[in-house]
Amino acid sequence: QQQVKQSPQSLIVQKGGISIINCAYENTAFDYFPWYQQFPGKGPALLIAIRPDVSEKKEGRFTISFNKSAKQFSLHIMDSQPGDSATYFCAFRSNSGYALNFGKGTSLLVTP
Amino acid sequence: GAGVSQSPSNKVTEKGKDVELRCDPISGHTALYWYRQRLGQGLEFLIYFQGNSAPDKSGLPSDRFSAERTGESVSTLTIQRTQQEDSAVYLCASSQQGNQPQHFGDGTRLSIL
Numbered sequence: 001q002q003q004v005k006q007s008p009q010s011l012i013v014q015k016g017g018i019s020i021i022n023c024a025y026e027n028t029a030f031d032y033f034p035w036y037q038q039f040p041g042k043g044p045a046l047l048i049a050i051r052p053d054v055s056e057k058k059e060g061r062f063t064i065s066f067n068k069s070a071k072q073f074s075l076h077i078m079d080s081q082p083g084d085s086a087t088y089f090c091a092f093r094s095n096s097g098y099a100l101n102f103g104k105g106t107s108l109l110v111t112p
Numbered sequence: 113g114a115g116v117s118q119s120p121s122n123k124v125t126e127k128g129k130d131v132e133l134r135c136d137p138i139s140g141h142t143a144l145y146w147y148r149q150r151l152g153q154g155l156e157f158l159i160y161f162q163g164n165s166a167p168d169k170s171g172l173p174s175d176r177f178s179a180e181r182t183g184e185s186v187s188t189l190t191i192q193r194t195q196q197e198d199s200a201v202y203l204c205a206s207s208q209q210g211n212q213p214q215h216f217g218d219g220t221r222l223s224i225l
Contacts, residue, residue, distance in 0.1 A: 034214075042218050043216035044216050045216070046214070046215065091155075097168055098143065098160050098210040098211060099168060099170075100147075101157065102156075104152075104153055
């Protein structure tokens with residue numbers, strides 16, 4: 001049951017560029033939107049997270065933007081580096097439980 | 113260690129066999145979660161533990177899947193009579209409490225022949 005649609009499926013960005021990944025959700029009963037970064041053979045690592053009462057959150061080169069009316073949230077990676085090459089997952093948690101629901105992931109490749 | 117530890121890291125077994133996957137959460141984390149990640153897919157929630165109780169088992173795909181947690185620490189996910197569609201990476205996460213950020217282990221890669 002896919003409740004969040006993540007795009008694009010894959011992304012190639014030149015070093016120094018901006019990487020943008022989008023997620024659109026259907027249900028509005030969410031209270032937490034984390035983004036995870038996953039390298040091959042490793043578990044997902046929490047990158048940054050936002051709650052719906054905040055429209056934007058920035059941590060270093062990573063920014064989450066949240067558009068409640070459009071039911072979308074996005075991850076921006078500024079000054080992308082080859083070390084950022086990984087798979088990125090958006091997720092949400094409903095306000096009635098603790099399970100995370102994940103998007104299908106975006107494979108990011110940052111070229112030198 | 114400081115992180116979530118899972119064992120074994122890889123498991124290959126024949127169809128029809130039972131398997132047990134282990135998770136050691138971060139010390140002091142009362143909440144523990146199991147997820148499944150099929151190749152090239154996002155994570156699917158399986159079960160959530162608060163302490164030794166499982167208030168949310170809604171993601172377990174069939175009665176062949178079960179999990180337990182003891183001592184508010186180690187958890188074991190058991191898959192009985194494995195099928196080829198059970199092949200996936202099984203990931204465990206823990207958090208200080210249910211509404212806190214979840215931290216993942218590196219998973220167990222399960223292959224059913």
